[in-house]
Amino acid sequence: EAGVTQSPTHLIKTRGQQATLRCSPISGHTSVYWYQQALGLGLQFLLWYDEGEERNRGNFPPRFSGRQFPNYSSELNVNALELEDSALYLCASRGRTGSTDTQYFGPGTRLTVL
Amino acid sequence: QQQVKQSPQSLIVQKGGISIINCAYENTAFDYFPWYQQFPGKGPALLIAIRPDVSEKKEGRFTISFNKSAKQFSLHIMDSQPGDSATYFCAASYGFQKLVFGTGTRLLVSP
Numbered sequence: 695e696a697g698v699t700q701s702p703t704h705l706i707k708t709r710g711q712q713a714t715l716r717c718s719p720i721s722g723h724t725s726v727y728w729y730q731q732a733l734g735l736g737l738q739f740l741l742w743y744d745e746g747e748e749r750n751r752g753n754f755p756p757r758f759s760g761r762q763f764p765n766y767s768s769e770l771n772v773n774a775l776e777l778e779d780s781a782l783y784l785c786a787s788r789g790r791t792g793s794t795d796t797q798y799f800g801p802g803t804r805l806t807v808l
Numbered sequence: 809q810q811q812v813k814q815s816p817q818s819l820i821v822q823k824g825g826i827s828i829i830n831c832a833y834e835n836t837a838f839d840y841f842p843w844y845q846q847f848p849g850k851g852p853a854l855l856i857a858i859r860p861d862v863s864e865k866k867e868g869r870f871t872i873s874f875n876k877s878a879k880q881f882s883l884h885i886m887d888s889q890p891g892d893s894a895t896y897f898c899a900a901s902y903g904f905q906k907l908v909f910g911t912g913t914r915l916l917v918s919p
Binding site for chain 1: 840842844849850851852853854857897899901904905906907908909910911912
């Protein structure tokens, strides 16, 4: 069974630009979570999508947004990039059967803002 | 209330020794407590998880001990191996909501 996939692996942008990060959940999983792992700040919750709807968002500015598509894949958009947005962005998916609490993480997208 | 406090920040253990990482939480609504292992450049991988109705769970060399009254839980790695050298995160959640992570423990197992 394929795991959570994320693209691109690395992304380099300049301040003020927009970044789009993509996530494909494990087949059959309907929930997608986004987390930011910035150096020295640990893993911080960004967004949760389930069945195409945004269910919760973390304490991040509206520049951070996203969506979930009918095939349950998801996109994270970061507008007006700032230097402190440089981080590893992790996507996790969760299913509705089996271990329904478990969030399975992808390898992440490393975003660097210059 | 949403914080999960993790200690120590870093840990050095000799091969074959026991690694112990501790976490504490405040929010009594939390009902799921996973531990994740993360290697450099990789995403976190689930190691083991526990619910508050169980005081201990063991999977291979990894054991979670859970103390509901003290609102604390810990990870024990028995017979620690150099391959266990990684960063470990405890976390907590409730009702399929977001995971609230501890700050991480960098474990180094010396050969």
